[in-house]
Amino acid sequence: METIISPTRPVPVHPGLPFIGNTLEYVRGPLPFLNRLQEQYGQSRAVRIALGGLTTILLLKPEETRYVLQENNRNYGRGRSFAVLRQFLGNGLLTSEGDFWRRQRRLAQPAFHKQKLAILAETMIDEAVAWADRLQQADHKGPVNVTSATIDATLRIVSRTLFGSVLTDGVDNLSNALASLNHLANNTLINPIRLPKWIPTPNQRAFRRATETVDRLIHQIIQTRRASAESHDDLLDMLLRAEDEETSERMSDQQLRDEVVTLFIAGHETTATSLAWTLHLLANHPDVQARAKAEVETVLAERDRPSPEDLRSLTYLMQIIQESLRMYPPAWAMTRLSLGPDQLGDYAIKAGDGILLSPYVLHHDPASWPEPEQFNPDRFLPERVKERHPYAFLPFGGGPRLCIGNQFALMEMQVMLAVLLQRFIIKPTGQPIDAQPLITLRSKQAVTVFLS
Ligand code: HEM
Numbered sequence: 001m002e003t004i005i006s007p008t009r010p011v012p013v014h015p016g017l018p019f020i021g022n023t024l025e026y027v028r029g030p031l032p033f034l035n036r037l038q039e040q041y042g043q044s045r046a047v048r049i050a051l052g053g054l055t056t057i058l059l060l061k062p063e064e065t066r067y068v069l070q071e072n073n074r075n076y077g078r079g080r081s082f083a084v085l086r087q088f089l090g091n092g093l094l095t096s097e098g099d100f101w102r103r104q105r106r107l108a109q110p111a112f113h114k115q116k117l118a119i120l121a122e123t124m125i126d127e128a129v130a131w132a133d134r135l136q137q138a139d140h141k142g143p144v145n146v147t148s149a150t151i152d153a154t155l156r157i158v159s160r161t162l163f164g165s166v167l168t169d170g171v172d173n174l175s176n177a178l179a180s181l182n183h184l185a186n187n188t189l190i191n192p193i194r195l196p197k198w199i200p201t202p203n204q205r206a207f208r209r210a211t212e213t214v215d216r217l218i219h220q221i222i223q224t225r226r227a228s229a230e231s232h233d234d235l236l237d238m239l240l241r242a243e244d245e246e247t248s249e250r251m252s253d254q255q256l257r258d259e260v261v262t263l264f265i266a267g268h269e270t271t272a273t274s275l276a277w278t279l280h281l282l283a284n285h286p287d288v289q290a291r292a293k294a295e296v297e298t299v300l301a302e303r304d305r306p307s308p309e310d311l312r313s314l315t316y317l318m319q320i321i322q323e324s325l326r327m328y329p330p331a332w333a334m335t336r337l338s339l340g341p342d343q344l345g346d347y348a349i350k351a352g353d354g355i356l357l358s359p360y361v362l363h364h365d366p367a368s369w370p371e372p373e374q375f376n377p378d379r380f381l382p383e384r385v386k387e388r389h390p391y392a393f394l395p396f397g398g399g400p401r402l403c404i405g406n407q408f409a410l411m412e413m414q415v416m417l418a419v420l421l422q423r424f425i426i427k428p429t430g431q432p433i434d435a436q437p438l439i440t441l442r443s444k445q446a447v448t449v450f451l452s
Contacts (some may be wrong), residue, residue, distance in 0.1 A: 003091050009350040011057050012041055019048025029435045032342035034058075034361050042367065045345055047429050049278060049356075056079065056335070056354035057347075058422045062368065062391035064345050065070040065357050068336055069391075075342050079203060079335030088185045088211065090254070093404060094261030105404070107251060108259060111238035117411060119233045120161045121308035124412050129158045129417040135451060136423065143429045143448035146279045150272040150416075155179060157412060158268040162235045162260060163221060174217040178264045181210040185265070218257045235263065263405070268328040271409045273440045275416060276447040280376050282417075283428040283449045287360070288377060289421070292317050293320055296421045306380060306418045314414055317421075319380035321413050325395035327375060330361035332441040360441065368392035424451040 014037060016022040026033050026049075038060055041047035045061045059065050068076050086095045093104055095267065110116065131153040135144065172378055184207045219243065220415070225232075225240055228233040239259055243250055281291045299313045300306055306314075334357045342349040349355075364372040368388055396403035403409070420426070427450040436444040 008343070009346060011046050011347050013048045014041070014042050016050050019053070021053070021055070021157045023051050026051055031360065031435055032194045034358060035364055038361055038365055046259065046347060054129055054354060056356045056369070057349075058356045058358065060361060061366070062304040062389040062394075064361060065394065066389075066391040066398065067344060068357060069394075071224075072342060073399045073401070075339050076336040077339050079398055081335045085185075087180055088207070089262045089265060090256035090258035093408050094262050094266055100362060104251075104255065105400075107242040107244060107406060108239060110409060112241065113237050114407070116238060117407055118308050120235075120408070121311070121411055121415065123160050125305060125419075126155055127160060128416045130415065131156075132419045135335065135420075142450075143431075144451050145446045145448055147272075147276045147443065147446040150275040151280075154268040154272040154275070154412065158190040158264055160234070161408075162263060162267075164234050164236075174214065174221065175264075177210055177217060178261065181214055181261075182205070182265050182269065184210055184343065189202065191237065215257060216328060218260055219253060222253055222256055235289075236260065249448070266403075267405050267408070268320060269439055272414055273327055273330045273442055274321075274328065274409075276409065276443065277411055278321060278327040278413065278417065279420075279426055280428075280433055280443070280447045280451055281324055281327070282320070282421075283426045285375055288375070289318060289426060292320055293421045293425075296418050300422060302416070304413060304422075306422075310418070311411060311414050314418055315413055316377065317417055318410070319377040321371060321410060322380040322393070322395075323375060323377040323418070326363045326379070326393060327370070328435060328441050329363055329395045330440040331403075332360040333393065334439050359397075360437070362392060362394065365392070420451075425452060 001190040014022055037047055037049070037058060042060050042390050045064055046057055048055055059068065066106065079093065079269060080295075089095050093101065096104060120214070122313075131149075135149065137145075155175060159172075163174070184203060221236070222240070225236065228411050231237060236256075239251060239256060241250075282292070284421065295314060295316045296306075299310050304330040315317050336357065338349050338351055338355065340351045363369065366372055391398055395411075396406040428446045429450060431445060431448055433447060434444040436442050
């Protein structure tokens with residue numbers, strides 16, 4: 001029976017210890033902690049928790065999540081964790097806000113339109129085939145570390161789709177510098193001790209050096225591009241040419257730098273993580289794998305590589321990717337900060353309230369997903385999708401700040417999996433795998449599989 005509630009009751013508080021609140025419980029096992037909160041407070045639809053000295057409201061249901069991300073999104077800013085990200089991404093799409101963000105999004109959006117993605121698909125297919133060749137040439141009798149193999153492939157794909165169909169030395173150096181900046185930023189973000197930037201710890205020094213290298217190389221590439229009349233089918237060219245419809249303005253070098261770094265960082269680790277999880281799931285579900293392989297063989301027929309047009313027909317493969325993103329959403333949590341007072345469902349929200357939105361929590365809610373720990377791609381049959389709340393599944397977020405690279409990522413995953421399934425049978429190594437929610441939802445151990 002529905003409980004009757006007063007219109008402005010306070011959000012229930014999950015009891016914790018003095019000062020540290022629920023931090024210990026969280027650190028002991030973040031994902032079981034989140035699942036327990038759903039179990040305990042699901043009826044209330046939200047719960048207030050205290051982590052690292054700050055309190056935040058965790059939303060537990062799709063309706064409230066849609067309200068914050070879409071219906072009243074203007075009242076919710078990026079939140080606390082974005083301040084750290086801003087240190088290395090600058091003011092790019094992921095971290096900027098307000099009118100500045102709106103303008104940048106308008107400028108960048110056309111680069112991700114379907115026809116533009118079809119051009120980038122060719123690059124993805126080339127890289128996926130080269131990747132599979134490398135895996136085939138390597139001695140793959142032993143286990144293959146797909147955590148590093150997928151990073152390797154998505155790094156090459158993001159570099160080529162951003163900077164050019166041919167990897168020149170400059171681009172190669174830039175990719176390496178960006179990858180090390182990403183690594184150092186991860187170290188900074190997961191370190192609970194926040195030292196001021198001027199303290200020269202080895203991490204801070206390496207961070208500064210990597211930033212300088214990235215800036216120098218990106219500016220060189222931008223200058224060369226600006227000086228040349230030649231056109232290139234890559235994202236950088238699309239961003240360079242993008243012109244604001246209202247003001248005819250283009251991006252400055254600094255804006256381009258921030259967008260390029262953002263796309264590079266946001267565009268490879270998430271996809272690689274999700275691919276590694278998908279390979280783990282396929283290895284452990286031979287029946288699903290056999291169905292996917294049969295689909296790939298039928299669609300590709302005698303051809304030795306997929307074409308961009310094939311992707312539309314690989315529908316079961318897409319269901320597998322979606323089910324993998326449901327179980328292991330790489331962006332497992334997002335933060336927001338309330339800018340003014342608001343009414344969120346039954347709750348009164350104050351200006352300054354922190355909000356935690358968690359795709360992981362919503363994707364494991366038994367009210368939307370019966371037996372949530374079971375891997376079952378049939379959950380994404382079109383008729384089943386129609387029955388669910390659209391915000392029950394949100395691996396790419398929602399509302400105006402929906403991931404700009406969502407179609408890019410899905411296409412990339414489909415291409416890479418189709419090429420692998422065509423060539424190999426993926427088998428499990430029996431090694432246990434535990435999920436570890438850092439910035440992305442990674443696995444504690446490297447994912448390994450046998451390819452035969
Ligand atoms: C499986 C892969 C991916 C996942 C799970 C993912 C997830 C997300 C999520 C959840 C957001 C919203 C964050 C928020 O609202 O707080 C986001 C934003 C964003 N993503 Fe992705 N992403 C993926 C791949 C990509 C790729 C391939 C690119 C670029 C090529 C990309 C670029 C971005 C950018 C620029 C934003 C900020 C958009 C804005 O606020 O306007 N992402 N992503």
